[in-house]
Amino acid sequence: MIQRAMFMCFVVLLASCNESPYMQGKRLYAANCANCHMDDGSGLASLIPPLKSSKLIGDVSMACVIAYGIRDTIFRDSVFLPREMPSFTRLSETEVTNIINYVNHTWHNDFKETTILDVEAALKKCPK
Amino acid sequence: MKYKSLWLGCLALMVLLSCRQNAELPYLGQTTLQDGKTVHHKVGTFACYSQDSQLVDNAVLSQHIYVADFFFTSCPSICPRVIKEMMKINDRFKDEPMVKLVSFTIDPKRDDVARLKLYADNLGIDQSKWYFLTGDKDAVLDLANTFFVPAFEDKDAPGGFDHSGKIILVDKEGHVRSFSEGTDPETTPKLLDDIQTLVDTYKKATK
Numbered sequence: 001m002i003q004r005a006m007f008m009c010f011v012v013l014l015a016s017c018n019e020s021p022y023m024q025g026k027r028l029y030a031a032n033c034a035n036c037h038m039d040d041g042s043g044l045a046s047l048i049p050p051l052k053s054s055k056l057i058g059d060v061s062m063a064c065v066i067a068y069g070i071r072d073t074i075f076r077d078s079v080f081l082p083r084e085m086p087s088f089t090r091l092s093e094t095e096v097t098n099i100i101n102y103v104n105h106t107w108h109n110d111f112k113e114t115t116i117l118d119v120e121a122a123l124k125k126c127p128k
Numbered sequence: 129m130k131y132k133s134l135w136l137g138c139l140a141l142m143v144l145l146s147c148r149q150n151a152e153l154p155y156l157g158q159t160t161l162q163d164g165k166t167v168h169h170k171v172g173t174f175a176c177y178s179q180d181s182q183l184v185d186n187a188v189l190s191q192h193i194y195v196a197d198f199f200f201t202s203c204p205s206i207c208p209r210v211i212k213e214m215m216k217i218n219d220r221f222k223d224e225p226m227v228k229l230v231s232f233t234i235d236p237k238r239d240d241v242a243r244l245k246l247y248a249d250n251l252g253i254d255q256s257k258w259y260f261l262t263g264d265k266d267a268v269l270d271l272a273n274t275f276f277v278p279a280f281e282d283k284d285a286p287g288g289f290d291h292s293g294k295i296i297l298v299d300k301e302g303h304v305r306s307f308s309e310g311t312d313p314e315t316t317p318k319l320l321d322d323i324q325t326l327v328d329t330y331k332k333a334t335k
Contacts, residue, residue, distance in 0.1 A: 036208045044208045045215070046250040086204050 025102025028095050032088055033103075041107055051103055058104055058111040063119045064126035066096050093119050152329060153297075153305040153322055157276065170302040171196075172274035176232065176263035179244040184230075184259050186302060193326050194228040195319070196296045197310055198272045198279050200235035201247045205286040210293040210310030211251070217295070218253055220320050226327050229258040234269060234279045234289050236262045276304065297322055300330065 030039070037043050041051035056062040069087035091099075097119045104111040157169025175185040195217055199207040214229055221227040233239035239247075244260040251258075272279035272291070275298075279291035293310035297319060305326055308319035 035205055038209070038212065044212055045252050047247065048208055084202075 022098060022102040022105055024095075025098035025100075026106075028091070028099050029102050032091065033099065036085075041103070052107045052109075057109055060100070060114055060118045060122040061126075062100055062103070063096050063122040066091065066099060067123055068126055068128075093123065096123075151325075153325055156304040156307070168303045170274075171296075171298055171304065172271045174232075174261075174263065174267070174271050176261035176268070177241055178259045178261055179241060179248045179255060181241050182259075184261055189228060189230070189298075190300055190302075192226055192228040193297065193299050193305075193323070193330070194230050195323065196230040196232065196275055196298060197293070198232050198234050198268070198275070198277050198291055200233050200287065200289060201239050201243055202235065203287045203289070206291075206293040206311050210295065213295060213308065213310045213313060213316050214258075215251065215253070216313075216316055217320065217323065218258055221323060221327075222254060222257065224327060226330065227257075227323060231258070231260045232268050232271065233260065233262050234265070234272065234291060235287075236265050236268065276307070295319060297326065299326060 036048045037051050043050035051057065056065060065085065066088050068089070070085040072084060088096075093116055097114055097116050100114045100119065104114065155168040159169070160167050171186075173186050175183060178184050195214065197210050197214060199210060201207075211231070214231065217227075218229055233244065239262050241262060244262055248255050248258070248260050269279050269281075275294075275296045277292050277294050277296065279289065281288060282290040295308045295310045296304055297306040299305050306319055306322035308315040
C-alpha cells in the first residue's frame with residue numbers, strides 16, 4: 001500500500017516537472033515560429049503581434065494563419081506597402097495541430113485540446 | 129594571520145575588478161603600422177538614405193558612437209530577434225545623445241525609404257536616434273564585411289540572403305570596439321556594459 005502511494009507520488013512529481021505536455025509542438029514552434037514571435041510569444045512591437053494576447057489563441061482558425069500566412073496591404077502616402085506573415089504549407093496537419101496545442105496551452109492559457117479533425121475541418125474553411 | 133591573508137585577497141580582487149570596469153575597450157580587427165604609427169581597422173565608407181530620406185554617411189555619425197546591424201524587413205529568420213536586442217540597447221541609452229543605432233538593409237530592392245519608414249513606425253522608436261538605412265546593394269554587402277558581418281545573396285536561404293546577426297559597436301573614429309550576437313540575448317548585457325564604458329571614455333576625455 002505504502003509502495004503504491006509512493007509510486008503515485010513519484011508519477012505526479014514527474015508529471016509536474018515536465019514543462020509542457022506538448023513537446024512536439026514546442027519543438028515545431030521553436031523551429032518555425034519563435035524567430036518572429038519570440039520564444040516567450042512576446043512578438044516585436046507593432047511589427048509582429050504577441051501571441052499571449054492574440055485573439056487567435058483558443059480559436060482553431062489559427063490553423064489558416066499558420067498554413068496560409070497573412071497577406072495584407074497598407075496604403076500610405078499614395079504608396080501600397082505589404083505587411084505579411086509567411087505561409088507554412090510545408091507543415092502537415094498533425095504538425096499544425098501540435099503547434100496550436102502548444103501555443104494554446106503555454107503562457108497560462110488553457111483551452112481544450114485541438115484535434116487533427118478540428119484542424120482538417122478548419123483548413124477546409126480557410127478564406128483563399 | 130589567516131584573516132589578514134583573506135582580507136588582502138579580497139582587496140586584491142576588488143582592485144582587479146575595478147580596474148577591469150574602467151579598462152578601455154580593445155580595438156577589434158587587424159592592426160597595421162603606417163609610418164611607425166599603429167593604425168586600427170575602420171569600418172568602410174557609406175552614404176545611405178534613412179527612413180526619413182536623410183542622407184546618412186560616416187561624417188554624420190562621426191559625432192556619435194553607434195551600434196549597427198545588417199537586416200532586411202522581409203527576413204523570415206533571425207532579423208526580428210536581432211532587432212529585439214537592438215530595442216534593448218535603444219531603451220537603455222534613449223537619454224544618451226552620444227549613442228545612435230543604425231540598421232542597414234541588405235535588401236534595398238525591396239526595402240526602399242517608404243518601407244523602412246513603415247518598419248520604423250511600427251517599432252515605435254525614437255527615429256532621430258535609430259537610422260534604418262538603404263543604399264546600393266553591392267556596396268552594403270561589401271560594407272557588412274568591414275563590420276565583420278558576413279552577408280551575401282543566396283537563393284536557397286530564407287528570404288534570399290544569408291547573413292550573421294552580429295550587433296557591432298563602432299566608436300566616433302569608425303573603429304569596431306565590441307559586438308554581441310543578436311540572436312543570443314545572453315550576450316547583450318556585456319555589449320550594454322561596453323557601450324557605457326565607451327561613452328564614459330569619451331566623456332572623461334572631454335573633461
